[in-house]
Amino acid sequence: MIKNVFGFPIFISSIDENKFNKKELILKIEENYKKTKTRNLWDNKSNIHHSFEDNNNINFNKITYEQLIPLYKEKIIEYLNQFKFKKPIDFRFEIVNYTCMTGSQHMRSHHHNDSDFSAVHFLKFNNKIHKPTIFENTNPYKDYLRYLRPKLNECLDFTDISNSWATEDYYFEINENDICFSPSYLFHSVPVQPETDETRICIVLNIEIE
Secondary structure, rough: OOEEEOOEEEEEEOHHHHOOHHHHHHHHHHHHHHHHEEOOOOOOEEOOOOOOOOOOOOOOOOOOOOOHHHHHHHHHHHHHOOOOOOOOOOOEEEEEEEEEOOOOOOEEOOOOOOOOEEEEHHHEEOOOOOOOOOOOOOOOHHHHHHOOOOOOOOOOOOOHHHHHOOOEEEOOOOOOOEEEEEOOOOOOOOHHHHOOOEEEEEEEEEEOOO
């Protein structure tokens, strides 16, 4: 079921880890991570190892996702079937990169302006240690609510998703194997991770409506 955060439709489901080569993917990604903790051609603000714009680098293992393709397609259909479209639609999607990080690493706020929807598959994620993706509220009123309507601000339970409209950001409790869909233009970030040597690995995909 879709959950609305700041009015944006979010959908979280789970990928069956027994239907793809999970251990092999994690092993190859962690081998890449051991070569360098920072692999980042994307920007100079994030502290992260990821493959975006560097997928063909011969110094790293080439990560292939064939077994995940049909599983992702199934989940995309499940997400899009919850929308009301005026006419039949089709879609295409692309796995754009993986991300890997340990303690003290992070990814800056951004959105994906080259697609309609995005998804993050939490391939390896310890919810007792790692921090999940943070969605950011860009509506300007949330900056003033605490000052203009302080009593309301004090009374709202910001852990309840129905009150996300009044929060600066919001995150979901995430489990390993979860896949989280959102509109691509919803700003999001990965906060600084607690000190740990345990890797946090995600696979990111973009979806376009046709």
